[in-house]
Amino acid sequence: xxxxxxxxxxxxxxxxxxxxxxxxxxxxxxxxxxxxxxxxxxxxxxxxxxxxxxxxxxxxxxxxxxxxxxxxxxxxxxxxxxxxxxxxxxxxxxxxxxxxxxxxxxxxxxxxxxxxxxxxxxxxxxxxxxxxxxxxxxxxxxxxxxxxxxxxxxxxxxxxxxxxxxxxxxxxxxxxxxxxxxxxxxxxxxxxxxxxxxxxxxxxxxxx
Amino acid sequence: xxxxxxxxxxxxxxxxxxxxxxxxxxxxxxxxxxxxxxxxxxxxxxxxxxxxxxxxxxxxxxxxxxxxxxxxxxxxxxxxxxxxxxxxxxxxxxxxx
Amino acid sequence: xxxxxxxxxxxxxxxxxxxxxxxxxxxxxxxxxxxxxxxxxxxxxxxxxxxxxxxxxxxxxxxxxxxxxxxxxxxxxxxxxxxxxxxxxxxxxxxxxxxxxxxxxxxxxxxxxxxxxxxxxxxxxxxxxxxxxxxxxxxxxxxxxxxxxxxxxxxxxxxxxxxxxxxxxxxxxxxxxxxxxxxxxxxxxxxxxxxxxxxxxxxxxxxxxxxxxxxxxxxxxxxxxxxxxxxxxxxxxxxxxxxxxxxxxxxxxxxxxxxxxxxxxxxxxxxxxxxxxxxxxxxxxxxxxxxxxxxxxxxxxxxxxxxxxxxxxxxxxxxxxxxxxxxxxxxxxxxxxxxxxxxxxxxxxxxxxxxxxxxxxxxxxxxxxxxxxxxxxxxxxxxxxxxxxxxxxxxxxxxxxxxxxxxxxxxxxxxxxxxxxxxxxxxxxxxxxxxxxxxxxxxxxxxxxxxxxxxxxxxxxxxxxxxxxxxxxxxxxxxxxxxxxxxxxxxxxxxxxxxxxxxxxxxxxxxxxxxxxxxxxxxxxxxxxxxxxxxxxxxxxxxxxxxxxxxxxxxxxxxxxxxxxxxxxxxxxxxxxxxxxxxxx
Numbered sequence: 001x002x003x004x005x006x007x008x009x010x011x012x013x014x015x016x017x018x019x020x021x022x023x024x025x026x027x028x029x030x031x032x033x034x035x036x037x038x039x040x041x042x043x044x045x046x047x048x049x050x051x052x053x054x055x056x057x058x059x060x061x062x063x064x065x066x067x068x069x070x071x072x073x074x075x076x077x078x079x080x081x082x083x084x085x086x087x088x089x090x091x092x093x094x095x096x097x098x099x100x101x102x103x104x105x106x107x108x109x110x111x112x113x114x115x116x117x118x119x120x121x122x123x124x125x126x127x128x129x130x131x132x133x134x135x136x137x138x139x140x141x142x143x144x145x146x147x148x149x150x151x152x153x154x155x156x157x158x159x160x161x162x163x164x165x166x167x168x169x170x171x172x173x174x175x176x177x178x179x180x181x182x183x184x185x186x187x188x189x190x191x192x193x194x195x196x197x198x199x200x201x202x203x204x205x206x207x208x
Numbered sequence: 209x210x211x212x213x214x215x216x217x218x219x220x221x222x223x224x225x226x227x228x229x230x231x232x233x234x235x236x237x238x239x240x241x242x243x244x245x246x247x248x249x250x251x252x253x254x255x256x257x258x259x260x261x262x263x264x265x266x267x268x269x270x271x272x273x274x275x276x277x278x279x280x281x282x283x284x285x286x287x288x289x290x291x292x293x294x295x296x297x298x299x300x301x302x303x304x305x
Numbered sequence: 306x307x308x309x310x311x312x313x314x315x316x317x318x319x320x321x322x323x324x325x326x327x328x329x330x331x332x333x334x335x336x337x338x339x340x341x342x343x344x345x346x347x348x349x350x351x352x353x354x355x356x357x358x359x360x361x362x363x364x365x366x367x368x369x370x371x372x373x374x375x376x377x378x379x380x381x382x383x384x385x386x387x388x389x390x391x392x393x394x395x396x397x398x399x400x401x402x403x404x405x406x407x408x409x410x411x412x413x414x415x416x417x418x419x420x421x422x423x424x425x426x427x428x429x430x431x432x433x434x435x436x437x438x439x440x441x442x443x444x445x446x447x448x449x450x451x452x453x454x455x456x457x458x459x460x461x462x463x464x465x466x467x468x469x470x471x472x473x474x475x476x477x478x479x480x481x482x483x484x485x486x487x488x489x490x491x492x493x494x495x496x497x498x499x500x501x502x503x504x505x506x507x508x509x510x511x512x513x514x515x516x517x518x519x520x521x522x523x524x525x526x527x528x529x530x531x532x533x534x535x536x537x538x539x540x541x542x543x544x545x546x547x548x549x550x551x552x553x554x555x556x557x558x559x560x561x562x563x564x565x566x567x568x569x570x571x572x573x574x575x576x577x578x579x580x581x582x583x584x585x586x587x588x589x590x591x592x593x594x595x596x597x598x599x600x601x602x603x604x605x606x607x608x609x610x611x612x613x614x615x616x617x618x619x620x621x622x623x624x625x626x627x628x629x630x631x632x633x634x635x636x637x638x639x640x641x642x643x644x645x646x647x648x649x650x651x652x653x654x655x656x657x658x659x660x661x662x663x664x665x666x667x668x669x670x671x672x673x674x675x676x677x678x679x680x681x682x683x684x685x686x687x688x689x690x691x692x693x694x695x696x697x698x699x700x701x702x703x704x705x706x707x708x709x710x711x712x713x714x715x716x717x718x719x720x721x722x723x724x725x726x727x728x729x730x731x732x733x734x735x736x737x738x739x740x741x742x743x744x745x746x747x748x749x750x751x752x753x754x755x756x757x758x759x760x761x762x763x764x765x766x767x768x769x770x771x772x773x774x775x776x777x778x779x780x781x782x783x784x785x786x787x788x789x790x791x792x793x794x795x796x797x798x799x800x801x802x803x804x805x806x807x808x809x810x811x812x813x814x815x816x817x818x819x820x821x822x823x824x825x826x827x828x829x830x831x832x833x834x835x836x837x838x839x840x841x842x843x844x845x846x847x848x849x850x851x852x853x854x855x856x857x858x859x860x861x862x863x864x865x866x867x868x869x870x871x872x873x874x875x876x877x878x879x880x881x882x883x884x885x886x887x888x889x890x
Contacts, residue, residue, distance in 0.1 A: 023503040024511070025274040029422040033499045035274070039282050040491055040529045046286035047537025047578060050293055051552065054574050057297035071233065078229050086222035089264040090215055097212065136549035136566075144569040147550035151541070185266075192264045196257050202229075203253045207236045208246060285530045288629050292644065293577055299641040300571060 034186045038193045041159075045197050048155065049204060052148045063140035065206055068128070074206050077120045078198065081160075084113025085195040088167075088188045095174075095184035103184055104174035110191060111167040114160050121157050125150070149205070156201055159194050166190060213263070221263045228252045322432070324424035327848055329431050330410025331743060334736070336431075337402035338817065340438055344393040345810050347386045354378045356803035358785050371450065380784045381470040384453035387782050388471065389441065391456030392479065395586065396486050397438055399728045403593045404528075405434070405493050407735050408521045410743065412497060414841035415518045417506025417859060419851045422499040430492035433485050440482035444475045452479035455782065457579055460553035460572045464545040467560055477546065480539050487532050487539075494525035501525075506840075508859035512617070513878070515839050515863040516610065519617055520596030523624045524589040530628060531585035538578035545570075576638055580631035588627040590724050592620060594731020595662055595691070598684040600863075601734045602666060604837045605681035606673030607875070609864040612665040619658035619665075626655045636704045637711045645704045652702035656695060663691050674867070678835075679753030680737035686761050687730040693765075694722030697772060715775025718768045726764050733757075733816070740820075741834050745847035746827030752819040756812050763809025767802045774798055838877045839863050 025032060056062055091106035128149075132139040138146035170187045173179035232252045235245050262268040267275050323329060350372070353362070361376035372382040409427065413420055421427045444451040453471025454462035462468045463476050501522045505514070514522075541552040545567075553575040556568030603610045610616065632640060632648030666688050675681065697719035700706045710716060733756070740748040777795030779786065786796045833842035844853050857879040865876040 024271075025277070025502065026271050027274060029499045029503040032274075032503060033423060033495050035278050036495050036498055036529060037491075039278060040495075040533050042282045043285055043530060043533035044536050046282070046289060047534040047581075048541075050286070050290040051537065051541065051574055051578065053290060054293045054297045054577075055552065055570060057294060058300045058571060059569060066237075075229065075233055079226060082222065082225045082229065085225075085260060085264055086218050089213075089218040089221075092266075093213055093215055093218065134549075135544065136551075142569045143551055143567075147544065147548075147552060151544060151550075155540075189265055192260055195264075196260050199253060199256045199260065203232055203249045207232060207249055281526075281530060285628060289534060289577075289581055292629070292632065292647075293574075295641045295644045296573060296577065300573070 028182060030182055030186050031189070034189050038189065041193065042197070045152075045155070045200070048148075048152050049200065052152065052205070055144045055148070059142045059144065061141050063138070063142075063145055068140055069124075069206055070127075071206075073120060073124065074202070077117055077124075078202050080113050080117050080120070081195050081198050084110045084117070085192055087113065088191045092185050092188040095179075095181040098181070100174050100177060100179070103179075104171050107167050107171040107174060107184065107187075111164050111171060114164040114167065114191075114194075118157060118160055118164070121153065121160075125153075152201060152205060156194070156197055159197065163191050163194050213266070213269075217263060221259055225256055225259060228256050322428060324420070324428045325850060326409045326413050326421045326424065326427060327743070327852075329427050330406050330408070332431055333401050333409060333434070334406035334743075336434070336438065337398045337406055337732075338820075340393055340397040340401065340441075341813075343442065344390050344398055345813060347390040347393075349807065349810055350378065351383070351386050351390065352803040352806050354383060354784070355786055355799045357800075358787055371445065381453055382450055383784045384455075384469070384782065385445070385451040385471045385475065388453050388455050388458075388479075389445070389451050392452070392483075393441055395456060395590070395724065396483070397441060399590045399724065399732070400486075400490065400586075401434065402732045403590060403597075403728055403735070404521065404524055405430070405490070407517070407593065407597065407732075407739070408493065408497055408525070411735075411739065411841065412500055412518055412521060413504070414742070414844070414848060414852060415515050415839060416501060416504065416509050417840050417853075417857050418500060418504035419853075419856070421496045422504055423496055426492050427496050430489045430496070433489035433492065437482045437485035437489060440478045440485065444478035444482070447474035447478065449473045449475060451475040457576075457583065458542070459579075460542065460545065460575050461558055464542055464553050464572075464575075465558070465560055465565070466546060477543075480543050480546075484536070484539055487536050490528055491532060494528045497521060497525040498529065506856050506859060509840075509878075512614065513859055513862050515596075516599040516613070516616060516620075517593065517596040519620060520592040523620050524592050527585045527589050527624055527627065531582045531589075534578045535582035538575055538582075541578075542575065573635075573638060573640070576635050577631070580634045581628075583634065584631040585627045587720075587724055588623060590728045592623070594687065594728045594734075595666070597731045597735045597738070598666060598687050599669070600839070601680045601684040601738050602669050602673075603864045603866060604738070604835050605676045605678050605684070606670055607676070607866045608669055608671070608673045609862075609866055609868060610665065611668035611671065612661070613862065613864065616662055616665050619661040622658040623655060623662075626651060626658070630655060630702075633702050633704075633707070636707045649702060649704040653699065656699060656702075659691075659695060663688060663695070666691075677754075678737065679748075679750060679757050680734045682754065682757045682761075683730040683734035683737065686757070686765075687727050687734065689765075690722050690726040690730065693769065694719060694727060697722065710775055712781055713775035714771045714779045714781055717781045718771030718775060721764075721768045721771070726768065729760075729764075733760075736820070738835070739841075740823065741830030741846045742841055742848055744824045744827075745830055745845075746823055746825075747830050747834065748823040748827060749819050752815055756816045756819065759812030759815070760809045763805045763807075763812065767805040767809070770798050770802050770805075774802075833877075836875055838865055838875045840878055843877060843879050 023029070023032060087106045088110040091103045091110060094103035094106060133146040133149070135147050135150055137143060166187050170179055170184055173183065232249050235248050238245065261279070320328065350365070353365070362373065363376045366373035366376045372378060372386070409421070449470040451471055452458065452463070452475045453469050454476060458476070458479065462472055466473045466476070501518060541550070544550045545552055545554060551567035551570040553572050554565070554567035554570045555572070558565045558567060599610050599616065630648055630651045632644060633652040636645050697715065701710060701716060701719055737748055737753055740746070774795050777792055779792045779795060786792070786799050830846040832845050835842070840857055840859070841848065843857055859878045860881050861876060861878055863878055867874055868876070
């Protein structure tokens with residue numbers, strides 16, 4: 001019955017309801033798909049972080065992070081990642097202004113920032129491994145601490161790596177004049193997401 | 209996206225983000241009540257994420273439907289997962305104080 | 306692009322690495338049938354063991370030397386069979402056929418799109434699913450056999466390679482196969498959601514979409530939200546197995562007389578993460594089946610769906626609730642009792658929107674002019690299965706009664722109704738309904754009815770009887786049903802259950818013969834053989850590449866059957882409105 005009523009009322013005023021053909025979100029399918037992908041990817045990290053919270057709450061003790069991590073270096077890594085997000089936003093803004101040259105420069109800068117972050121991450125891992133941290137073993141207390149550290153930062157790092165590759169491709173395409181504003185923006189969404197994930201990992205794992 | 213964000217805005221946001229990060233690190237070492245420190249850090253974290261989402265990911269310029277779908281879907285799901293795990297974790301026999 | 310472009314494409318581009326959503330849908334459907342042969346085959350071996358637990362079976366021993374020894378099924382292989390039957394049925398048969406198969410085939414046709422939003426991603430999704438299937442099948446041929454920790458893969462059985470024979474390579478392949486499946490399913494879901502939101506034709510508002518599309522939409526959203534938790538769990542489980550971590554392993558575990566070095570983790574965490582997906586997964590599978598039932602009931606009952614909008618709201622409420630009730634699978638795990646209380650209440654709350662769906666299906670039959678096509682028969686029987694499964698679910702959702710029934714055959718009977726019978730009948734109803742559009746030929750109705758009656762009698766008898774086995778205390782996954790004397794009063798039921806299920810399995814042979822015979826030899830189908838109102842029937846059968854010469858415009862809802870009292874009359878969604886004066890007259 002509802003259907004019938006709906007059909008006739010809608011046909012009486014055909015523009016009253018949205019008529020299809022475009023998205024209710026008023027975004028292109030590329031952007032929508034990237035957003036939905038980011039939701040699933042965010043929930044993957046949520047799964048890791050929730051597990052980390054679970055195990056940490058269920059553990060009788062947890063290491064003092066200040067004694068484990070060189071806080072200055074972690075802070076510098078965070079700064080680098082945030083700065084790369086700012087350059088990425090600038091690149092997206094330039095792409096929207098059809099200023100492809102500026103967009104290319106800033107995308108390349110962003111990729112450089114990502115590389116710098118990865119480099120710092122790698123040295124951090126090397127230091128901790130040298131001090132005896134393993135997936136199976138943690139010199140500062142409960143074993144899951146090291147396991148979660150390597151898993152979560154490893155997964156975030158792999159996302160950064162994928163982002164760097166993606167941005168390099170985008171920069172090359174911009175150089176050849178083949179990239180679209182949409183392409184830069186979608187790549188930008190991914191890069192900011194990587195930064196957002198770090199915004200959660202940094203306080204939840206390193207600070208608290 | 210119809211409106212164009214001025215470049216300056218991105219870099220203003222950048223300054224705020226850096227300041228927030230710095231304040232989190234300072235707060236962690238500050239001689240304050242633990243609960244206060246934790247709440248401040250979590251708040252600053254959420255603020256940072258909101259700023260990146262709103263200005264850098266341009267959610268500010270999108271329709272409310274998209275913002276609500278993306279943000280609510282992610283946060284409600286993650287919160288459901290986490291907060292239904294917490295009572296389990298703290299009732300396990302090996303759990304600490 | 307024109308329809309003629311098709312002929313320029315090579316065989317490989319057209320049938321193997323096709324980006325056409327219809328071809329990909331059919332590929333998924335046929336892959337599901339192929340995997341179904343395995344899954345049903347394994348269940349036959351399981352039922353033989355349960356019906357004649359002490360028989361010597363030299364023939365089977367000859368056929369499956371890895372599973373049988375001296376005519377007896379090895380107990381550890383029995384666990385592998387149970388595990389793989391569950392896994393393959395849930396993820397590689399039902400999910401493939403209902404969500405990926407019908408989803409790919411029908412979404413663009415239902416909403417008036419030329420293809421999916423991102424056809425290449427769609428093709429990639431299928432070709433990620435194929436290696437997943439190969440890994441699952443291959444796991445039977447590795448040393449120590451396939452995974453044996455149950456389809457839930459609970460640690461420590463699944464986390465310690467030395468725990469049981471199947472925990473070795475079999476479990477690793479299982480995890481890798483699942484990882485590929487999740488990747489494939491996520492790619493598919495991204496496409497479904499984006500397509501449904503962005504690619505609808507002019508006039509196709511959200512509230513004019515057929516309910517099949519709505520259910521597939523909600524299923525895809527649930528998949529997007531729920532699968533990442535399982536991905537996280539699978540990654541951590543792989544690390545536990547091969548990296549030596551102890552995310553899910555507590556200290557003090559003893560295997561083979563040796564204390565393990567693991568410490569600090571808890572298997573409860575895995576159970577939570579698994580069921581965080583596992584429960585929504587049930588709805589991911591059941592909802593599209595119900596959506597198909599709505600479409601079929603409307604077309605073959607010649608009535609508009611009762612409460613179209615309430616059904617959609619019920620579906621949305623089910624979607625939300627399904628994400629927060631997972632704990633009812635874990636009442637006996639030693640979980641926090643307050644949490645158990647919450648999960649119990651939330652679970653029982655979900656019956657309200659579910660009852661709305663069931664009642665709407667039944668009410669759609671009011672004054673219907675029922676055409677008993679096999680598709681309609683399966684849809685009607687599905688309503689009964691929803692009712693029976695739902696009633697059993699009330700017992701299991703309530704923590705106090707679940708304490709007794711947990712891990713018993715009551716559970717087995719219950720979930721075989723919900724994600725066995727309901728979904729299988731959804732697959733059959735959809736296949737019989739859309740067969741003309743898929744292959745351009747009619748499927749034979751007489752064989753279809755034989756298929757329906759044999760299947761229904763078999764599964765309804767068997768799964769109702771399993772509830773009684775469970776009430777009698779028979780535990781699931783028991784290798785030897787005669788092992789416990791206290792269940793002797795009910796275990797005689799195993800033989801009739803097995804015979805009933807053999808009948809149902811034999812009926813699937815009829816189905817497959819009918820399917821392939823009709824595909825090549827069936828009577829040619831017209832564009833709209835069922836006088837249906839939805840968009841897919843406005844294009845020729847089989848639907849051409851890119852679906853329509855000119856995209857149709859939509860003017861009305863999907864279910865306008867006999868709305869003005871004319872016998873068997875219907876108005877297609879593409880029929881423009883008559884002048885208002887005539888409507889009033």
